[in-house]
Amino acid sequence: MQNMHFYGGDGVTKLTLLDLESIMAAPAPEIPWVIKPWLVKGDVTVLGGEPKVGKSWTLLDLVLSLTGDPPRKFLGVLPILGGPYKVLYLDAENNDTIISVRLKKLTHGTGAIVAPDRLTYATCRGINLEIPAQLREVAELIERVKPDFLVLDSFIRFHRKDENSNTEMSAL
Numbered sequence: 001m002q003n004m005h006f007y008g009g010d011g012v013t014k015l016t017l018l019d020l021e022s023i024m025a026a027p028a029p030e031i032p033w034v035i036k037p038w039l040v041k042g043d044v045t046v047l048g049g050e051p052k053v054g055k056s057w058t059l060l061d062l063v064l065s066l067t068g069d070p071p072r073k074f075l076g077v078l079p080i081l082g083g084p085y086k087v088l089y090l091d092a093e094n095n096d097t098i099i100s101v102r103l104k105k106l107t108h109g110t111g112a113i114v115a116p117d118r119l120t121y122a123t124c125r126g127i128n129l130e131i132p133a134q135l136r137e138v139a140e141l142i143e144r145v146k147p148d149f150l151v152l153d154s155f156i157r158f159h160r161k162d163e164n165s166n167t168e169m170s171a172l
Contacts, residue, residue: 092157
C-alpha cells in the first residue's frame with residue numbers, strides 16, 4: 001500500500017496517510033544531520049532570543065562553519081557533518097560596514113575562511129516578502145544560487161505580521 005494524499009479545493013495536499021506497514025517493514029532511514037542533534041538538512045530551524053544576545057554572530061559562525069572546506073566545528077566544538085555547503089544569507093538588519101567588521105573579526109578570531117563560491121551574502125534592508133515583487137526577487141535569487149541553506153536575519157524584518165499571532169505566522 002502506498003501513501004495516500006488528499007487535496008483541498010486549492011489543489012494543495014492537506015493530508016497524507018502514511019503506509020505504516022511499509023514504514024515498519026523497512027529499516028529506519030538515516031536522519032540527514034548536519035549538526036547532531038540540532039540541524040537537519042532540509043528542515044526549518046529557528047534561532048530565537050532577546051535582542052542583542054548574539055544571534056547574528058552565532059549565525060555567522062554557523063555559516064562560516066557550513067561553508068568551510070573542510071567544514072570547521074560550529075562554535076569551535078560541534079562537528080559539521082557533510083559539506084561543504086552552499087549558503088544564501090539574507091540580512092535585513094545590518095549594513096555593509098557592520099557585516100564587514102563582523103566577518104573580519106570572526107575570521108581573525110576563529111581562523112575561518114570566507115568562501116565566496118559557497119557563501120552568497122545579500123543585504124536587503126526594508127524588504128517585505130508580503131509584497132509579490134520582492135518575494136519574486138528573493139525567489140529568483142534562491143533559484144540562481146541554489147543554496148543548501150537559507151538564512152533570514154532577522155526574520156521579523158522580512159514581514160509586517162505579528163510574530164505572536166499563530167494565525168498571521170501561518171498565513172505568512
